[in-house]
Amino acid sequence: MWDIVRPVMRYISPTRVQIILKCVNDLKTVEHTPKLWNGINRYFHNSHVFMTINDDEKDKKLAIFDAARRQKKEKSTFLDVIYTYVHEDQRKTGHVSFIYTALRYMDEFGVNEDLDVYKQILDTMPKGRYIATTLFQAEMMHYPREQQCIIDLLQKMEDNAVIPDPEMEDMIINICGKYSFPLRKLRRMAYWQTKFKNLNPWPNPRPLPSDSLELAKLAIRKIATVDVQSTVTVYNTKDIPESIDKTWIVSASSPDQEKLIARHPKDVAAYVEGPYRIWISKASVDYFILRTDVLKPYYKDDQDNDDVSNLDISLWNQAKKKIATYRSIHEQDEQIILGICATGTSSKDSLLSWIRCLQTRNPALLTIPILFKFIGPVDDQQKIGPGEVQIDDPNELSEVETQDKITS
Structure with a gap:
């Protein structure tokens, strides 16, 4: 699979932010500017320039897990961190940063193969905000940064052989809509992983014993x-x-x-x-x-017993001198x-x-x-x-x- 190299999110200085906000407020007061305003809004939401975030943005939510690392690293502690983030205030921000941070710490807490934990992480995303209203928005990856974050979460599930369930499909439909890219990936995973699940002739217990x-x-x-x-x-x-x-x-x-x-x-x-x-x-x-x-x-018998093109009739041939035993x-x-x-x-x-x-x-x-x-x-x-x-x-x-x- 080809690696797609996308630009990193660019940060704007506070001075430029003030200038942009002043221009936006001026545009709101001018008549006949709804189309221009919608174009600016669409650029900030759909542009690939703002699709990914760099390491500094991902590290913003590390402080939430620092206190949990000092406790016992288990599933209950990890879920407590998610509960704390969800109920910290009414207007939550930094959903993408929190999800990337949670994915980074899943291996350390030993919950990287637990479907319930993945659903709890996905449930932190707001519902209905990222649903595309037109076909053009759906194909242009409406809210690309948020959709790519959910795709990365599904990719981690696939790497750990975790199969999504119908409840997770409903959650993604409520978050991104039924024409989103994360939903397409989830349905591909649900189709192929169920086929490959029982192909191993030596099935391993899950979770794998530590003894x-x-x-x-x-x-x-x-x-x-x-x-x-x-x-x-x-x-x-x-x-x-x-x-x-x-x-x-x-x-x-x-x-x-x-x-x-x-x-x-x-x-x-x-x-x-x-x-x-x-x-x-x-x-x-x-x-x-x-x-x-x-x-x-050893005696090697290269003759195929199912090959009838050259039949050996012992009545017409001489008897063999020795009997070869199979090894x-x-x-x-x-x-x-x-x-x-x-x-x-x-x-x-x-x-x-x-x-x-x-x-x-x-x-x-x-x-x-x-x-x-x-x-x-x-x-x-x-x-x-x-x-x-x-x-x-x-x-x-x-x-x-x-x-x-x-x-x-």
């Missing part, structure tokens, strides 16, 4: 859906006597992965690799994988995924505890050498078990000797 354990469960379940037989297990390192980090571990594995671990050669190393990042809405979670290299290339989803071309996990500290000691937890269901891990490979910085805080090699370079491999040193 890191719950976020890790959502992330691991999202990754584990590649195999319908995968199960998610939560471990506590307090149950492991050798652990140093007292934290949680969210692990996912499937029966196919357990079979792959059981068939894995004892003289070939497996790797704990990470951290990788996955996003759950606006929150990110670091996770690790237990993988191994592919020992031999599981965990056996990729470059690597074999044996397990995934997310820990509360993402440290090497917590990953070592994860391997010990997997050994209860996979005894083959007691004899398989495990190597740790970190592709990013890991906050280990020197928490390394006895017999384990210290890692100074994140790209360096550290070998954890099996059975004797892992379980020591």
Whole structure:
């Protein structure tokens, strides 16, 4: 979308304001000047020169929120500020400045995904004043500064995936009329956002939980859906006597992965690799994988079973010598995924505890050498078990000797 660059509102000195007011009063007294007066009024209301406001104008209402910032930043405090502004006096001014200031503080107060708060902010605009009376006024964006302010409010709603309701549509009709630009944007949002709302196969709860354990469960379940037989297990390192980090571990594995671990050669190393990042809405979670290299290339069947242009009739051809088995989803071309996990500290000691937890269901891990490979910085805080090699370079491999040193 192209960015439209519009001029900033120009301020007039007090001396020039007095001159303009004197000229306007003189024009009122002259006969046959209603058309000229209407033209001046239309210029000040519809000109794009006065459409936007600069940062100084937006900062005028910052003082209203300064006192609220010292209190508890929650929805009730934010609504109290709106209530104070609405009931401060009968003749209110600075609606646009107040709305822009409120939009700036919504993220700080945690109300940027609340539809009721958006409606309370929109309700501060006066009703009926900005309604266009002619088609020409409607297409020339009657009161452009106020309409652009409402459009910016709707844009913030769209950025936070907040869908407007019919009540908000009635509010905009009462403020700007049924031919205004904000109403067009609201109806576009109501049409498209409802279509995109349920397209995500991994729907996220709203509001998103702030607990890191719950976020890790959502992330691991999202990754584990590649195999319908995968199960998610939560471990506590307090149950492991050798652990140093007292934290949680969210692990996912499937029966196919357990079979792959059981068939894995004892003289070939497996790797704990990470951290990788996955996003759950606006929150990110670091996770690790237990993988191994592919020992031999897989059989690739590039034939499309639905293609009937080249039918293979086994009666006319020779029998195949071997039967190729299909590989599981965990056996990729470059690597074999044996397990995934997310820990509360993402440290090497917590990953070592994860391997010990997997050994209860996979005894083959007691004899398989495990190597740790970190592709990013890991906050280990020197928490390394006895017999384990210290890692100074994140790209360096550290070998954890099996059975004797892992379980020591």
